[in-house]
Every structure is written in C-alpha cells, then in structure tokens.
Amino acid sequence: MxxxxxxxxxxxxxxxxxxxxxxxxxxxxxxxxxxxxxxxxxxxxxxxxxxxxxxxxxxxxxMVESDLNLEKQVSQEHIYTVDILKQQFKTLRDAKAHFNLKVTSWESLVNKLNAASSQKLIIHTNQFFTNDNVKESEVNHNNIEKLTVFLETDVAEIFPNSEAVNEGLRFLIRVTSKNRF
Structure with a gap:
C-alpha cells in the first residue's frame, strides 16, 4: 500500500x-x-x-475682454458734443431742464456732462493713519497709503467687502497674466 x-x-x-x-x-x-x-x-x-x-x-x-470693450463703447457713447445736444434738444433751456444742470452755454453743458460721465468710478488715495480701531492685519498690510475705491451698486452686491474685491481682482490678474504668455 x-x-x-x-x-x-x-x-x-x-x-x-x-x-x-x-x-x-x-x-x-x-x-x-x-x-x-x-x-x-x-x-x-x-x-x-x-x-x-x-x-x-x-x-x-x-468675458472680461468683452466687458471691457462694452464698457469702452458705453463710455464713448456718453461723450457729448454741442452738435449732438443741439440735435436732441430744441433749446439750451430744454437741455438744462432734462439734465437738471445750471449752465450758461452749450459748451459748459457739454463740459459738465462729459466730466460727470468720466467720474462714474471715483478713485482717490488718502493717507492711512493707524489708530486703536484699525485691525492689526490692516496695519501690517501697508501703513503708508491705501487706495479707496467707490463701487457702483451692482458691483457692491457681488463684492460686499474689501477682501472679496481683492480676491476677485487677484483672480483677474492671474487669469490675464497666464494668457499673455
């Protein structure tokens, strides 16, 4: 076995x-x-x-380029001349009443209208002084000078504070700088 x-x-x-x-x-x-x-x-x-x-x-x-081009076109459309205003309004009095401005001539009306349309976004710098109410992060960021920007209502709805604005602008800078090269 x-x-x-x-x-x-x-x-x-x-x-x-x-x-x-x-x-x-x-x-x-x-x-x-x-x-x-x-x-x-x-x-x-x-x-x-x-x-x-x-x-x-x-x-x-x-989209950004399109918006910039559209904004440029819109700003160019709002450039007034004496001839354009005379075509739109019969008299200087009618034009003044329409725009609710006090002027003495067509030229001064044109100057005021063109100055107003170019100041939609007012940017100015002001000295930045530190005090007890300022957050430490703001003090460390740039003690000498800050840039103040006034946002239009539709933009302010999307960017409720300076952090949101800065983040959006930094994104735009990154996007545009990547596509330059």
Missing amino acids: SKKSLPTTRKQGKARLGDQIRSIADRLKQETDVQIKATSRILGAAAQIAENHDRLISEVVD
Whole structure:
C-alpha cells in the first residue's frame, strides 16, 4: 500500500500546489488589469479636467475682454458734443431742464456732462493713519497709503467687502497674466 500511494499523493500535492500558484497568478493578473484600467480612467479624467480648465480660463478672459470693450463703447457713447445736444434738444433751456444742470452755454453743458460721465468710478488715495480701531492685519498690510475705491451698486452686491474685491481682482490678474504668455 505504501509504495504505490506515495507517488500518487506527491503528484496530487504538486498538482494542488501548481493549481494554487496558477490561481494566485490569475488573481494578480486580474488585479493588475483592474489597476491599469483605473489608472487609464484617472489619466483620462485628468486630461479632461486640464482641457476644461483651459477652456474655462479662455472663457473668463473672453468675458472680461468683452466687458471691457462694452464698457469702452458705453463710455464713448456718453461723450457729448454741442452738435449732438443741439440735435436732441430744441433749446439750451430744454437741455438744462432734462439734465437738471445750471449752465450758461452749450459748451459748459457739454463740459459738465462729459466730466460727470468720466467720474462714474471715483478713485482717490488718502493717507492711512493707524489708530486703536484699525485691525492689526490692516496695519501690517501697508501703513503708508491705501487706495479707496467707490463701487457702483451692482458691483457692491457681488463684492460686499474689501477682501472679496481683492480676491476677485487677484483672480483677474492671474487669469490675464497666464494668457499673455
């Protein structure tokens, strides 16, 4: 019994061990295939994100350029001349009443209207003095001079404080500086 059954048992043991090794190798191959597919999907998603990012940056730059061009056109449309005003109004009195301004001539009316339209956004600098009411972060930022900007109502609704304005402007600077090169 012992001599003939021993080799058979060894062969069966080797066969089981071989089957186990093959099984492990198959599982490793399957896991490798899954990892390759996952990596491929991740790389594809990263490429898509990069493409979307570039497209988004381009769209933002286009929107900003469009807004700037529109603002330039609007400001050019509001440049008044004596001839334009004379075409719109029969008399100087009618024009003065329409704009609710006190002037003595067409030229002074034109000057006041053009000066008013160019001052929609008033920017001025003022000395910055530190006192007990000033936050420490403001003191450290720039003790000498600050820039004060008056926002129009629609802009102030979106940018409720100076941090929001600065963040928006820094984003715009990054976007425009990236697309210059």
